[in-house]
Amino acid sequence: MFETVNIAKGVKVHVHETTQFKTINFSLKFKDKLTKEKASARTILANVLQHSNEVYPSHTALRMVLDDLYGTSLYIDSSKRGNEHIVTLNVETVNDEYLSEEGVLEKVMNLMYIVLFKPNFEHGLFKESIFKREQEAIKHRIESIFDDKTRYAQQRLMELALPDHPASIQPNGTIEEVANVTNEKLVEEYEEMIKNNEIEIYAVGDIKAELIAEHFKEFFHFGDREQAIKAPSTELTKPEQERVVEFEDMKQGKLHMAFYSPITFRDEKFPVMQLLNGVFGGYAHSKLFVNIREKESMAYYVSSSYASQFGLMFVLAGIDAKLEEKAVKLVLEQLEEVKKGNITDVELGQTKALLTNQLREALDNARGQIDIYDQYMELTEAFEPDYLISRWNSITKEDIAAAANELSLEMTYFLSGKEDDSVE
Amino acid sequence: MNKVEFKQLDETLYHEKLDNGLEVYILPKKGFSKTFATFTTKYGSIDNNFVPFGEKEAIKVPDGIAHFLEHKMFEKEDGDVFQQFSKQGASANAFTSFTRTAYLFSATDKIDENVETLLNFVQSPYFTESTVEKEKGIIAQEITMYDDQPDWRLYFGVIENMYKNHPVKIDIAGTVESIQDITAEHLYTCYNTFYHPSNMVLFIVGAVEPESMISFIKENQDGKTFEEPQDIERVYPEEPAEVAIKERTLEMSVQKPKVFIGVKPELLNLSGEDMMKHELSAQLAYELLFGRTSDFYHNAYENGWIDESYSFDYSLENGFGYALIGSDTSVPEKLIQEINDTLDRAIEKWPFGQADLDRVRRKKIGFFLRALNSPEYIANQFTRYAFNNMNLFDVVPALEKIEVPDLQETFASVSQESQRSSFTIVPPKKGEQ
Numbered sequence: 032m033f034e035t036v037n038i039a040k041g042v043k044v045h046v047h048e049t050t051q052f053k054t055i056n057f058s059l060k061f062k063d064k065l066t067k068e069k070a071s072a073r074t075i076l077a078n079v080l081q082h083s084n085e086v087y088p089s090h091t092a093l094r095m096v097l098d099d100l101y102g103t104s105l106y107i108d109s110s111k112r113g114n115e116h117i118v119t120l121n122v123e124t125v126n127d128e129y130l131s132e133e134g135v136l137e138k139v140m141n142l143m144y145i146v147l148f149k150p151n152f153e154h155g156l157f158k159e160s161i162f163k164r165e166q167e168a169i170k171h172r173i174e175s176i177f178d179d180k181t182r183y184a185q186q187r188l189m190e191l192a193l194p195d196h197p198a199s200i201q202p203n204g205t206i207e208e209v210a211n212v213t214n215e216k217l218v219e220e221y222e223e224m225i226k227n228n229e230i231e232i233y234a235v236g237d238i239k240a241e242l243i244a245e246h247f248k249e250f251f252h253f254g255d256r257e258q259a260i261k262a263p264s265t266e267l268t269k270p271e272q273e274r275v276v277e278f279e280d281m282k283q284g285k286l287h288m289a290f291y292s293p294i295t296f297r298d299e300k301f302p303v304m305q306l307l308n309g310v311f312g313g314y315a316h317s318k319l320f321v322n323i324r325e326k327e328s329m330a331y332y333v334s335s336s337y338a339s340q341f342g343l344m345f346v347l348a349g350i351d352a353k354l355e356e357k358a359v360k361l362v363l364e365q366l367e368e369v370k371k372g373n374i375t376d377v378e379l380g381q382t383k384a385l386l387t388n389q390l391r392e393a394l395d396n397a398r399g400q401i402d403i404y405d406q407y408m409e410l411t412e413a414f415e416p417d418y419l420i421s422r423w424n425s426i427t428k429e430d431i432a433a434a435a436n437e438l439s440l441e442m443t444y445f446l447s448g449k450e451d452d453s454v455e
Numbered sequence: 456m457n458k459v460e461f462k463q464l465d466e467t468l469y470h471e472k473l474d475n476g477l478e479v480y481i482l483p484k485k486g487f488s489k490t491f492a493t494f495t496t497k498y499g500s501i502d503n504n505f506v507p508f509g510e511k512e513a514i515k516v517p518d519g520i521a522h523f524l525e526h527k528m529f530e531k532e533d534g535d536v537f538q539q540f541s542k543q544g545a546s547a548n549a550f551t552s553f554t555r556t557a558y559l560f561s562a563t564d565k566i567d568e569n570v571e572t573l574l575n576f577v578q579s580p581y582f583t584e585s586t587v588e589k590e591k592g593i594i595a596q597e598i599t600m601y602d603d604q605p606d607w608r609l610y611f612g613v614i615e616n617m618y619k620n621h622p623v624k625i626d627i628a629g630t631v632e633s634i635q636d637i638t639a640e641h642l643y644t645c646y647n648t649f650y651h652p653s654n655m656v657l658f659i660v661g662a663v664e665p666e667s668m669i670s671f672i673k674e675n676q677d678g679k680t681f682e683e684p685q686d687i688e689r690v691y692p693e694e695p696a697e698v699a700i701k702e703r704t705l706e707m708s709v710q711k712p713k714v715f716i717g718v719k720p721e722l723l724n725l726s727g728e729d730m731m732k733h734e735l736s737a738q739l740a741y742e743l744l745f746g747r748t749s750d751f752y753h754n755a756y757e758n759g760w761i762d763e764s765y766s767f768d769y770s771l772e773n774g775f776g777y778a779l780i781g782s783d784t785s786v787p788e789k790l791i792q793e794i795n796d797t798l799d800r801a802i803e804k805w806p807f808g809q810a811d812l813d814r815v816r817r818k819k820i821g822f823f824l825r826a827l828n829s830p831e832y833i834a835n836q837f838t839r840y841a842f843n844n845m846n847l848f849d850v851v852p853a854l855e856k857i858e859v860p861d862l863q864e865t866f867a868s869v870s871q872e873s874q875r876s877s878f879t880i881v882p883p884k885k886g887e888q
Binding site: 094102179316 | 541
């Protein structure tokens with residue numbers, strides 16, 4: 032799918048030449064070690080860099096030039112995967128062919144250069160007012176997770192189960208660490224990102240791989256850098272408490288359960304876990320949906336998900352607060368069925384078919400192509416859908432049952448409305 | 456089958472209206488592995504007062520029934536339709552909006568079988584008192600989930616403020632109380648009235664061969680019998696031009712207050728070309744006044760009155776519409792004041808010229824071309840446009856025709872003081888927590 036060119040040590044350009052899309056997509060991924068401090072600083076940095084720069088010194092000026100380039104979208108976000116923190120510059124622009132104007136692509140590539148290499152400096156620091164403003168914006172972004180009670184409950188579960196573990200570190204960092212970042216520290220973090228981070232550059236669209244790689248090599252001057260050593264995943268430690276209940280002013284109860292599995296992304300048996308998750312709770316044909324939603328009418332959503340980087344499986348359900356105990360019992364009963372291998376051929380076939388569909392479908396989207404390729408690069412050099420599909424197809428019920436028997440329920444977190452008679 | 460080529464966009468659309476009245480559209484997408492199909496009825500939460508099929512007198516049905524019906528379509532005598540789609544490797548879903556109920560799937564394999572499943576399950580209702588009762592618990596949890604979402608409450612709060620009588624003010628899913636009144640008979644009445652093929656659109660986009668697909672669909676439809684189509688008579692109450700409630704505040708468990716200002720449009724009965732021109736002109740005008748390059752945005756962001764949650768939007772349907780502007784903010788009153796002042800100043804003296812229009816128009820053309828990469832966008836938006844007698848693929852030519860006075864004139868009809876309302880969500884006062 033992608034052709035890869037090394038333009039410097041630790042800097043790769045991956046291009047997928049295709050006429051499938053009306054646009055050209057770029058992603059420049061800067062990878063560093065995940066810590067609370069780094070995540071906090073790098074998230075402010077992402078915002079400061081996308082705000083303005085030396086050439087377009089105000090937010091308005093930068094946004095106007097993007098509008099003029101047919102609403103080219105440009106944003107920088109921060110995310111994480113395993114022990115890595117990733118800052119990504121995402122750009123999407125319309126293919127000239129659909130426009131009455133030429134040269135848009137060249138202008139867009141030049142703009143990407145400006146955004147990364149010509150920051151809005153004043154006396155060697157980021158412009159103070161912009162730095163302060165974006166620091167505030169990130170604080171509020173982190174705070175606002177509280178407003179979405181499903182995200183908040185999941186965050187609480189992780190903080191309680193695995194405090195200070197990469198699995199619970201948020202890609203945006205913490206309010207405390209964001210507040211601790213100084214302008215000087217941000218400049219250091221910026222230099223580090225440009226000079227020392229491992230970089231993956233992706234481009235998808237009706238473009239020529241050679242020309243794109245050549246352009247990045249010639250104009251972006253990325254120097255050699257040491258390839259980051261892939262730190263092995265930190266081991267999962269046992270939570271201090273098995274069950275935590277917290278209250279907020281809300282109507283629904285949010286049940287979040289965490290299971291540990293020894294099987295991670297790097298394990299040979301990783302595809303078995305994907306199937307286990309699908310049979311158990313990933314889909315509308317799964318055991319959790321069929322039994323807890325359809326049979327018991329207890330929930331609108333009830334599902335499982337598998338976080339492969341650390342070998343974590345979660346079950347989430349929105350239920351009446353009085354029914355927590357019953358819901359937990361039903362979830363565990365369904366898991367017991369999987370452990371015993373009580374999986375029909377139909378369930379297995381459905382799960383394989385939907386995993387396959389999901390993967391193929393994700394590849395019908397340029398961002399999907401980039402994300403999947405970037406994720407699997409570690410396991411295989413030239414990812415093709417069949418890499419996973421053929422593995423899924425060879426998996427049996429017994430394999431799934433065996434993987435289920437290695438799961439352990441480590442923590443149950445319940446966020447619920449305040450009880451009427453409670454005194455606080 | 457008609458074939459229309461949109462050369463500038465490099466798309467070809469196939470269309471046929473079947474004998475039973477069903478409109479079928481097929482758009483092949485080169486290079487795609489998936490096929491996405493939507494089967495949509497022009498029936499949403501606002502259609503709660505109508506003359507049932509074959510009858511003369513209009514009736515009112517319980518709030519939330521269109522959405523309830525959508526849920527119940529998936530259950531059949533021999534089980535759940537999701538099971539069938541899963542067997543055929545398709546991800547299926549459905550949604551109900553104010554004006555539409557859509558059933559959909561996406562699949563990369565067994566497309567004929569999945570199209571057949573889609574057509575057959577939507578065209579074979581099966582409701583019993585016990586299956587209807589059983590669903591009430593599930594939907595009650597869905598409603599409760601939305602009740603806890605401040606952004607949803609904010610959105611609905613401001614719509615409730617704007618509309619005095621129109622059913623758009625009723626929550627799409629209804630309330631935990633209103634759904635208790637729903638019966639299997641109600642569902643059949645709504646089904647028979649609104650799910651006639653002549654009130655529906657089938658849109659298929661992706662890895663599909665149009666000729667063989669249309670014959671396959673025809674064969675399926677020819678094998679079924681339907682009543683003669685009838686015009687559907689919907690009853691909507693009179694709606695005053697001004698908003699019902701000027702401002703309201705709600706306490707919820709949030710970190711920082713949230714504000715939405717809604718502006719109710721004056722012209723609510725447009726369709727076809729006029730509607731497209733109005734909607735695009737209003738969107739461009741609002742983009743200039745409240746978009747990321749506006750003076751308003753610059754001041755509000757740099758002064759910390761808005762944050763990353765800021766958004767604005769303009770949308771028009773037949774009978775209702777709204778402009779919405781809002782953000783999380785620590786200074787809700789200040790923000791409301793600034794938005795009002797911005798609207799007042801633009802009413803007093805229109806500040807934009809040709810260069811401004813050209814810039815936001817380019818932005819919008821780019822957005823549209825980007826969106827055409829998405830089969831979901833194409834199918835959903837095409838259907839929405841079709842139900843309002845518009846064609847999605849006319850957007851670019853329509854945009855190119857818009858002139859500065861169009862923006863000014865349209866803006867004047869969606870901006871006046873009496874058309875504005877605000878809704879604010881605030882954290883509980885200290886001491887109560």
